[in-house]
Amino acid sequence: MNITAIAPKPPETPVIAASAGPLALYRAMLRIRLIEEEIANRYSAQEMRCPVHLSIGQEATAVGACAALRTDDQIVSSHRSHGTYLAKGGDLNAMMAEIYGRETGCCGGRGGSMHLFDDRVGVLASVPIVGSFIALGTGAALSFRHANQDRVCIVFLGDGAIEEGIFHESANFAALKKLPVIFFIENNGYSCYTNLEDRQPVRPLADVARAHGMPSVQIDGNDVMAVYAATSPAVARARAGLGPTLIVADTYRWREHCGPNYDNDIGYRTPQEFESWRARCPVETMGANLMAQGTLTKTAQAELATEIGAEIDAAFQFAIGSAFPDPATARDHVYA
Amino acid sequence: MHEPRLITAGEAIREATDLAMAADPSVVLMGEGVADPKAIFGTTANLSQKYGPQRVIELPLSENGFTGIAIGAAMNGLRPIIVHQRVEFCLLAMEQLVNNAAKIHYVSNGAHRAPIVVRLIVGRGWGQGPAHSQSLEALFAHIPGLKVVMPSSAADAKGMLLASIQDDSPVIFIEHRWVHYVKGHVPPGMQTVPLDGPHRLREGDAVTVVSNSYLTLETIRAAEELAKEGIAADHFDLRVIRPLNVAPIVESVRRTGRLVTVDTGFMTYGIGAEIVSRVMEQCCMQMRASPRRLGLPEYPTPSSRSLAAAYYPRSPDIAAAIAEVAGAPAARIASLRSTLSADRESVPLDIPHHSFQGPF
Ligand SMILES: Cc1ncc(C[n+]2csc(CCOP(=O)(O)OP(=O)(O)O)c2C)c(N)n1
Ligand SMILES: [Mg+2]
Numbered sequence: 001m002n003i004t005a006i007a008p009k010p011p012e013t014p015v016i017a018a019s020a021g022p023l024a025l026y027r028a029m030l031r032i033r034l035i036e037e038e039i040a041n042r043y044s045a046q047e048m049r050c051p052v053h054l055s056i057g058q059e060a061t062a063v064g065a066c067a068a069l070r071t072d073d074q075i076v077s078s079h080r081s082h083g084t085y086l087a088k089g090g091d092l093n094a095m096m097a098e099i100y101g102r103e104t105g106c107c108g109g110r111g112g113s114m115h116l117f118d119d120r121v122g123v124l125a126s127v128p129i130v131g132s133f134i135a136l137g138t139g140a141a142l143s144f145r146h147a148n149q150d151r152v153c154i155v156f157l158g159d160g161a162i163e164e165g166i167f168h169e170s171a172n173f174a175a176l177k178k179l180p181v182i183f184f185i186e187n188n189g190y191s192c193y194t195n196l197e198d199r200q201p202v203r204p205l206a207d208v209a210r211a212h213g214m215p216s217v218q219i220d221g222n223d224v225m226a227v228y229a230a231t232s233p234a235v236a237r238a239r240a241g242l243g244p245t246l247i248v249a250d251t252y253r254w255r256e257h258c259g260p261n262y263d264n265d266i267g268y269r270t271p272q273e274f275e276s277w278r279a280r281c282p283v284e285t286m287g288a289n290l291m292a293q294g295t296l297t298k299t300a301q302a303e304l305a306t307e308i309g310a311e312i313d314a315a316f317q318f319a320i321g322s323a324f325p326d327p328a329t330a331r332d333h334v335y336a
Numbered sequence: 337m338h339e340p341r342l343i344t345a346g347e348a349i350r351e352a353t354d355l356a357m358a359a360d361p362s363v364v365l366m367g368e369g370v371a372d373p374k375a376i377f378g379t380t381a382n383l384s385q386k387y388g389p390q391r392v393i394e395l396p397l398s399e400n401g402f403t404g405i406a407i408g409a410a411m412n413g414l415r416p417i418i419v420h421q422r423v424e425f426c427l428l429a430m431e432q433l434v435n436n437a438a439k440i441h442y443v444s445n446g447a448h449r450a451p452i453v454v455r456l457i458v459g460r461g462w463g464q465g466p467a468h469s470q471s472l473e474a475l476f477a478h479i480p481g482l483k484v485v486m487p488s489s490a491a492d493a494k495g496m497l498l499a500s501i502q503d504d505s506p507v508i509f510i511e512h513r514w515v516h517y518v519k520g521h522v523p524p525g526m527q528t529v530p531l532d533g534p535h536r537l538r539e540g541d542a543v544t545v546v547s548n549s550y551l552t553l554e555t556i557r558a559a560e561e562l563a564k565e566g567i568a569a570d571h572f573d574l575r576v577i578r579p580l581n582v583a584p585i586v587e588s589v590r591r592t593g594r595l596v597t598v599d600t601g602f603m604t605y606g607i608g609a610e611i612v613s614r615v616m617e618q619c620c621m622q623m624r625a626s627p628r629r630l631g632l633p634e635y636p637t638p639s640s641r642s643l644a645a646a647y648y649p650r651s652p653d654i655a656a657a658i659a660e661v662a663g664a665p666a667a668r669i670a671s672l673r674s675t676l677s678a679d680r681e682s683v684p685l686d687i688p689h690h691s692f693q694g695p696f
Contacts, residue, residue: 049686050463050639101463101640109640112465128467129424130397163396164428191397193372199396266373324642334635 064227495529533581540568
């Protein structure tokens, strides 16, 4: 089969117009924040009946990295995929409907929050088995090479996922074949309730790349401009056929591993640690910087929030107003 | 002497682990989350404080690697208990389980042993969907050299886990998440329950019914209602999927001439398929009706509650199937179904029903 024939028609504009400047990045982060906060607010109504892994606090990684991509580039991610899905331009209505288990969801209700995809904009898949998707993203890069396209795939993985053998197997293969893939680690310091020090020896995470003969960079994952600045050359390098890059972006998950609440009281991390990261909120920091530069005003900020709020309300209404999938369709698509 | 206490299967599992660790310093507990505050749904609570990091080993996300590490350690005398929060995470470790754990004793002509226990938890409900709620026991049960145990009561959860830890062969110990909530009378102390096969829960002469794990609870409910209708099920909780002791089931079918299997996994090449064929091999001529299997339909678990509603066999379906095999008239089957449905549907279908929480 001709691979180009099944690839979605790529619009030539980037998803978040990084060219539109830092304000666009700020807006994209604020939007993800407000969407996930609304999910958290409404979760107790028990109408979103699937597990949710919120990325509140980690918005800068998704937004800064996706801003370096074109719409026809792809991403893959894990269980914590709302932020990356939205940053790549994934359809908000389809995401909310999926979380609500409705037929208008991106998976028609079959996947729930952990299985988001949007082929129109290059969200290839999110897969909630840790590490599983790393090979899928590497395979996507192989298909780009095969079809002689200059597309790139970013694999978003957690600090936990690099412990899986599949990371090293994929990294080795990608480096060997100089595939156009970027391994982007959203290092939030935890796998569920176990911190990095209890799972890996003390060494810079970015050093792992040396074992696989690929360049790497460690960055402040709460600084969206730093994320964008680090991802852009990695994307250019991949596009030019020079092979993969490992990016380690340090960040922090604010809420519990799975669910809408805070869990700083259960004993695996301290409220002080949480507060120190909250003080470095990616969205607020960027907002403050833009105001200091005169790019953003209080009024403009309020207008943004109102405009995004209206979009969010509409998306929840869309989801709640959509029908549940017809049980008679449950057997569809077992075979292609 | 202490009286048996009423505790949940989840608590019973914790108690068994604690007792085994206290009794035998070679028992170690390993897994992602065994030492974290959630402690595998509470089933490993406080054990890391009590036994320390040398024996309660929090693991990186490296399932195949750490399973092999456990097997290697077991070959040198340790008795590792590995825990996975979901069956699916253990799929990454199939290579070690199938190639090493299952064969090391055989290949070494009996010289080596791999006495590991692998605790797997089957998720269900709350839209967990295709990758967090699979019942894949048949995959493990296909492999000679592995034992596969699925308790459905608190007493068996404790006693069979103790027996699994003491067993010199690798045991895959599969816990349905909804079984964790079941309460029952559990004897204190190191009382093992042998891994010797099915346990008869109800005696009857109308239909032989073999269920496993959580579906045993749904079947208990179905059998109660059937008994009121005068249909007496001879109900077995299978408990040990491999090695399969089919003798009591065959003995029962020789009397009833009728067989229904109810299992938590897919039907094709599944546990019911195996039981039916064994029974037919031995007493085909005594059958008075075609055997019947219940299990999961031929598609992955969907997340949305509207799709998942029809996915799992429930007490009304089980009762109807048993009544059909017993030859009950359609009107009685319909009334059984509606009685049980009314009861079952009083709570959302994606959370466990209170009537399944015991004591049993
Ligand atoms: C193979 C596998 N093992 C274990 C799990 C359970 N699990 C889900 S998320 C998670 C933590 C992953 O940590 P990380 O990769 O750092 O991502 P984060 O949750 O921090 O975003 C674990 C252990 C899983 N889903 N898949
Ligand atoms: Mg992490």
